[in-house]
Amino acid sequence: MKDLVSIIIPSYNRGHLIHETLESLLEQDYTYWECIIVDDASTDNTEEVVRLYQEKDNRIKFFKRPKNRPKGANACRNYGFEKSNGAYINWFDSDDLMLPDFISSRLEILMHKQELHAVIGYAIYFNEDGTEEVIKPENLSSENALYRFVVSQLFFPTNGPLWRKEFLENKPLFDESFQKVQDIEFHFRMLLNELHFEFYQKKALYKMRRAGNRISNKDTLSLEKLQNVLDYHYSTFRNREAIHLDIKDAYIDATSKKVLGGFYELMSFKNTLKQRISLFKKNRPKLKEVIANYSLIQKIQLNLVLILVVLFKKGFKYFVNA
DSSP: OOOEEEEEEESHHHHHHHHHHHHHHHHOOOOOOOEEEEEEEOOSHHHHHHHHHHOOOEEEEEEEOOTTTOOSSSHHHHHHHHHHHOSEOOOOOOOTEEEHHHHOOOOOOHHHHHOOOEEOOEEEETTSSSSSOOOSSOOOTTTTTHHHHHSEEEEOTTTEEEEHHHHHHHHSSSSSTTTSSHHHHHHHHHHHOOOEEOOOOSOOOOEEESSSSSSSHHHHOOOHHHHHHHHHHHHHTTTGGSSSSHHHHHHHHHHHHHHHHHHHHHHHHHSSHHHHHHHHHHHHHHHHHHTTTTTTTHHHHEEEHHHHHHHOOEEEEEEEOO
16 A cells, blocks of 8 residues: 555644644554645644654645635645645544554555545544543445435544545535534535445544534634524535435425524524524525425414514424424
8 A cells, every 4th residue: 555645634723732633643554644734823832833743754744824715624624635645635633633543444445445435434532531432323334325414324524534535626625614514514515426435344543532622612603603504404405306216305304404493593693683684584595495395384384483583583393393
């Protein structure tokens, strides 16, 4: 196995943790890799820490997000891809840890099964107190992947897939306008592009950090993030024609409820009636398209519930049971 693997790591204020990630990379039993770190304008000593590793190992490369790209991990991931030289790609988070065969186990499968575009590993979740938990997905089959993905029966974090680069080329990658569910939105689009994948099932291959040190846990909800969630659910609903007829009704039902639920969460976040009315007007075409799939009686009921949601932030249970 002599194909170059590009490990792409976005970083932001990770000077106190990224050394652990890099140490886990240096311990890989597959050694023909490059590590592309793209920093998102850190204000701590992240660059200093990475530069020290660079001096020791020229496989580690450090870039800064170009100023003309929007702030965020998405732009860093995309820029890292543009700088990559490997035949295989693995995005990884700057606070997580690789087990020694993280690369080799999945690469061996990809090299022997040319029809696959990605091989996905699962994780051990660890806490700051040292406790760990392996959460292996119950069903690792790729059958009905789009449906199972939108109903959360199939899930893989950003770290999990080792990608064949040629599958990713000439495709839009991470949406740089998204601040939330960006990895889910990206993976959904790859599934739409007829992604052929399988899971590495023998054991976990990396460790994901839980608790307060993760960037996602430090973030607070915002209007933009909740709008991202709603927009993602709407995109899954709009792609219902890609679903096999046998499960199409179930898919439409699931994605419709997620759109309505996402709208309710958006309304709940805004306290003033004026703001909620403005957001309703913005999202009304999406809601109208979703509600159009219901029966006449349900359409009337759902439109009445929308009024309750906008005026009083009431009615979520009806959306869920619609």
